[in-house]
Amino acid sequence: MSERLQPGDVAPEFELPDADGEPVSLASLRGRRAILYFYPAALTPGCTKEAVDFQGSLGDLESAGVAVVGISPDKPAKLAKFREKEGLTFPLLSDAGTETLQAYGAYGEKKLYGRVVVGVIRSTFIIDPDGKIEKAYYNVRATGHVDRLRRDLDL
Secondary structure (H helix, E strand, O other): OOOOOOOOOEOOOOEEEEOOOOEEEOHHHOOOEEEEEEOOOOOOHHHHHHHHHHHHHHHHHHHOOEEEEEEEOOOHHHHHHHHHHHOOOOOEEEOOOOHHHHHOOOEEEEEEOOEEEEEEOOEEEEEOOOOEEEEEEEOOOOOOHHHHHHHHOOO
């Protein structure tokens, strides 16, 4: 299992394809705060709830200068379907090889229905404008998570 990131750590760099296959990098987010959230699978109930919650708060987050980016191991075509079905306007990135998930400590052993499995650990990171971890949240719940982030960001 990957090491968990802590506030003050440099956020691992990445360049991943979005739902249209266009590359998006962490470097492209420099100069503003960003929320990176890692989720297991597009088009599933919990991940849909989380994405819709982010979309519902996107105006407030963007007004505060905070970008939102979702990352999962789904292929770009599935992300495009998810984006269209749910009306999502923030980037959804594909980490099919899980390298970025692992670099952020968001992939590894977890409990699922009482069994230990290996997969995506639902995690969220607030990255500061200089590319450092401001806050790291591991094993988050899909429901209510965006409200907690809003409180932590004073929005």
